[in-house]
Amino acid sequence: xxxxxxxxxxxxxxxxxxxxxxxxxxxxxxxxxxxxxxxxxxxxxxxxxxxxxxxxxxxxxxxxxxxxxxxxxxxxxxxxxxxxxxxxxxxxxxxxxxxxxxxxxxxxxxxxxxxxxxxxxxxxxxxxxxxxxxxxxxxxxxxxxxxxxxxxxxxxxxxxxxxxxxxxxxxxxxxxxxxxxxxxxxxxxxxxxxxxxxxxxxxxxxxxxxxxxxxxxxxxxxxxxxxxxxxxxxxxxxxxxxxxxxxxxxxxxxxxxxxxxxxxxxxxxxxxxxxxxxxxxxxxxxxxxxxxxxxxxxxxxxxxxxxxxxxxxxxxxxxxxxx
Amino acid sequence: xxxxxxxxxxxxxxxxxxxxxxxxxxxxxxxxxxxxxxxxxxxxxxxxxxxxxxxxxxxxxxxxxxxxxxxxxxxxxxxxxxxxxxxxxxxxxxxxxxxxxxxxxxxxxxxxxxxxxxxxxxxxxxxxxxxxxxxxxxxxxxxxxxxxxxxxxxxxxxxxxxxxxxxxxxxxxxxxxxxxxxxxxxxxxxxxxxxxxxxxxxxxxxxxxxxxxxxxxxxxxxxxxxxxxxxxxxxxxxxxx
Numbered sequence: 001x002x003x004x005x006x007x008x009x010x011x012x013x014x015x016x017x018x019x020x021x022x023x024x025x026x027x028x029x030x031x032x033x034x035x036x037x038x039x040x041x042x043x044x045x046x047x048x049x050x051x052x053x054x055x056x057x058x059x060x061x062x063x064x065x066x067x068x069x070x071x072x073x074x075x076x077x078x079x080x081x082x083x084x085x086x087x088x089x090x091x092x093x094x095x096x097x098x099x100x101x102x103x104x105x106x107x108x109x110x111x112x113x114x115x116x117x118x119x120x121x122x123x124x125x126x127x128x129x130x131x132x133x134x135x136x137x138x139x140x141x142x143x144x145x146x147x148x149x150x151x152x153x154x155x156x157x158x159x160x161x162x163x164x165x166x167x168x169x170x171x172x173x174x175x176x177x178x179x180x181x182x183x184x185x186x187x188x189x190x191x192x193x194x195x196x197x198x199x200x201x202x203x204x205x206x207x208x209x210x211x212x213x214x215x216x217x218x219x220x221x222x223x224x225x226x227x228x229x230x231x232x233x234x235x236x237x238x239x240x241x242x243x244x245x246x247x248x249x250x251x252x253x254x255x256x257x258x259x260x261x262x263x264x265x266x267x268x269x270x271x272x273x274x275x276x277x278x279x280x281x282x283x284x285x286x287x288x289x290x291x292x293x294x295x296x297x298x299x300x301x302x303x304x305x306x307x308x309x310x311x312x313x314x315x316x317x318x319x320x321x322x323x
Numbered sequence: 324x325x326x327x328x329x330x331x332x333x334x335x336x337x338x339x340x341x342x343x344x345x346x347x348x349x350x351x352x353x354x355x356x357x358x359x360x361x362x363x364x365x366x367x368x369x370x371x372x373x374x375x376x377x378x379x380x381x382x383x384x385x386x387x388x389x390x391x392x393x394x395x396x397x398x399x400x401x402x403x404x405x406x407x408x409x410x411x412x413x414x415x416x417x418x419x420x421x422x423x424x425x426x427x428x429x430x431x432x433x434x435x436x437x438x439x440x441x442x443x444x445x446x447x448x449x450x451x452x453x454x455x456x457x458x459x460x461x462x463x464x465x466x467x468x469x470x471x472x473x474x475x476x477x478x479x480x481x482x483x484x485x486x487x488x489x490x491x492x493x494x495x496x497x498x499x500x501x502x503x504x505x506x507x508x509x510x511x512x513x514x515x516x517x518x519x520x521x522x523x524x525x526x527x528x529x530x531x532x533x534x535x536x537x538x539x540x541x542x543x544x545x546x547x548x549x550x551x552x553x554x555x556x557x558x559x560x561x562x563x564x
Contacts, residue, residue, distance in 0.1 A: 022431035225414050231372070232426040232473070233402035235395075322374050 027241070034245035045253070048214055052254025052301065055207050057261040059200035060289075060297055064262065066193055068287050069185070080159050081178045082166060084145040088116075090171045092143070098171055099145045107158060109148045116143045126279060142173065204304055211250045211308030212315075215243050219316050231322045240313040244306060251305020255298035262289060324350040324481060324512040325371060330380035332366050332536075340366035342536045343380070348514060350480075353507035355523045356516040358533035364516040367533070368483050371514070372404060373397045385480055402430050405474030405511075407484040411466040413458040419445070419469050420454045426477040444476040445469075448502055464495035471502055475511070482506055484515040488522065496522055 038045045086095055092115050099113035114122075119141040147166070149159055159177055167175040219226070229239055266288050273286055289297070325348040332341040341363045348354050356364050369375040370382050373389055382389040385403060392400060405426075413422045423444055427437045445451045448468035450461075458466055467487060474482060484503065488496035500515075500522060507513040517523060523530060532540040 018433060019431045022433055025434075026428070026431065224412075228412055228414065229425065229429060230398070231374075231401060231406060231412075232429055233398045233400075233477075234429045235398040238398075238429055322372075 026238075030241045031245050034242050034249060037242075038246070038249055044214075045250075048210070048250050049253035049257045051210055052207050052250060052305075053257030053261050055203045055210070056254060056258035056297070056301055057265075059196050059203055060258060061262055061265065062192065062196040062199065064287075064289055064293075066189055066196060069189055071287065080149045082147040082149065082159065082163055083176045083178055084147060084166055084169075084172050085174045085176070086143045086145065086171050087173045088142060090143065094171060095143050095145065098169070102145065102147055102166075107150055107162060109150045111148070112146045114144050114146065116141050119144065207251075207254065207301075207304045208308040208311060211247055211254075211305050212311040214250065215246050215309050215312035216316050218246060219243060219312060219320070223320060226317065226320050227322050230320070236318065240317050243313055243317065244309045247305040247307070247309025247312075248302055249305070250308070251302040252298065254305065255301030258297060258301065259289070259294055324348055324352070324385060325514065326381070326383040327367070327370075328381040328383070330370065330377045330382055332363075332370065332375060333378045340536050341370075341377075341533075344533070344536075344538045345380075346531055346538065346541065348512060350512055351507060351510040353504060353513040353528045354515070355526075355528055355530040356514060356533070357518055357520065357523060357530055358539070359518065362533040363536040364533055365485060366536075368406075368485055368514070368516055371481070371483060372406065373400055398429075402426070402477060403479050404481045404483060405477065405479035407467070407470050407474045407482070407487045409486040409489040411458070411470040413466060413469055413473075415457065415459050417457075418454070419450065419456050419458055419461070422458060422469060423473045423476050426473060430477055440476055441472075444472040447475070447505070448472045464491055464498065467491060467495075467499055468502065471499065475506055480512060482511050482513045484513070484517075486517055487515060488517065488519055493522070500526055 086098075092113075095113045095115065099111040102108055102111040116139045120139050123141060147162075149162070163175045163177045166172055226239055266286065270286065325346075327344050327346045330341055330344045331339070333339050344363070344367070356367060358364050366375060370377055370389070371384055373392060377390065384400065387400070389400070414425075420441055423441045424437050427440055432440070442451060442454075445454060448471055450465060450468055450472065453461060453465065453469075458469055461469065467490075471487070474484075482503070487503075488499050491499060496519060503513050503515060504526070530540070530542045531538065532542070
């Protein structure tokens with residue numbers, strides 16, 4: 001095109017501005033054309049979307065679950081509690097006196113005595129297993145004192161110390177720091193988070209390969225067209241553009257179908273979760289994905305689609321040259 | 324417009340397709356390229372299109388040395404060259420209009436320009452009425468004319484044709500050649516590979532004959548029309564013998 005200016009009036013020449021405008025209009029045309037072609041084979045397009053959606057929903061669902069667990073953990077972390085299980089010989093009065101004593105301590109915010117009778121009632125109410133428990137000869141649930149500690153930065157060390165100290169008390173059978181299970185939960189969550197990442201990486205690779213393979217097939221189907229386009233002066237960029245849009249649309253649809261899958265699962269598990277939450281006397285509700293999460297998911301999915309398209313284009317399209 | 328200077332082409336499998344070929348074709352000239360199958364006609368056309376590169380020697384097209392032509396520049400070279408194939412190479416899932424419009428879309432023309440030029444190109448080959456049809460519903464001769472319309476729609480400097488009448492009967496072949504002559508008359512350099520020697524003889528243009536990859540004969544014909552019939556017949560005899 002170096003000699004464009006020297007061409008005669010009869011020669012076809014295109015100005016830069018016109019070319020730029022045409023470039024954008026070609027992008028738009030290719031986009032709509034790709035969309036039209038995808039809808040020409042609705043079943044296979046929907047299946048690809050579903051496939052990508054399912055593959056994405058595993059790691060993103062796990063991520064959602066983890067972020068819910070994380071917010072719960074943070075809610076609970078603030079309240080460190082020591083449960084003192086009292087010796088069965090301890091009387092109610094002695095237990096109440098001990099609770100009062102403990103609540104005087106500076107490190108203790110409050111101490112609440114729960115007799116074995118009260119504990120049993122509470123348990124029956126929560127579990128609904130009224131008949132079973134009354135089958136025991138004597139109440140198997142010990143009386144306890146719930147010691148809630150004052151918030152402080154040194155809480156972990158302090159509470160450890162306090163647990164040991166309280167365990168020595170005569171009336172106390174066992175002292176348990178309820179923080180421990182939170183720490184274990186935290187460690188479990190860290191493990192699960194790594195698993196989620198591993199899953200996300202593996203499935204991302206799978207999505208790239210799935211979309212790459214789908215696009216490889218459509219490249220093969222349009223081989224004749226590609227050859228003619230290349231022979232009539234189509235650049236690589238021109239030839240590969242529709243396939244890159246395919247990848248984008250596969251990824252976009254996959255992301256949307258993943259959102260639908262997550263929403264369906266969310267709605268499906270909501271009623272039993274509500275019931276569970278009520279049974280525990282809590283107000284725990286599952287947080288669905290926020291708008292930002294949704295946008296991020298769809299962006300990531302679209303990017304994976306484009307990546308898959310590039311893989312296919314580099315491996316298969318560039319090799320198609322007229323012979 | 325097209326210069327071959329001592330060009331040889333050896334394929335990786337050792338086949339020597341062209342050996343030491345020197346030919347010069349001027350702007351607006353119409354030249355026939357003849358020879359038996361495997362004589363190197365297609366290779367010569369492929370070198371002009373940069374579908375292949377010369378092993379030695381120089382190929383110049385429109386003043387550009389193709390030996391040093393970058394890979395990324397190839398599409399832009401091809402936009403200056405219209406090509407007509409033996410088996411028309413039309414896209415059957417698109418209308419006649421869309422087939423002809425393809426080179427213009429690639430070159431980045433605006434929609435209304437495309438429409439105007441496609442109409443003009445189809446009118447030139449007498450197929451304006453079939454614009455919305457599928458190429459499948461056209462006859463072989465009509466398909467070939469659509470192929471020609473596509474080749475010239477971008478008003479290329481050079482028009483190449485590889486056995487354009489190979490699948491056509493004599494009357495249709497004459498029609499197609501007539502269209503080529505019209506383009507050559509408005510300044511398009513036209514190079515037609517063909518072994519339809521009877522037709523070539525009638526048309527009285529310069530004929531370049533290849534044999535076993537070598538330039539066998541380069542017959543000038545005066546524009547006045549005094550065809551060196553005997554010469555052409557000799558070529559025919561050699562070419563077939």
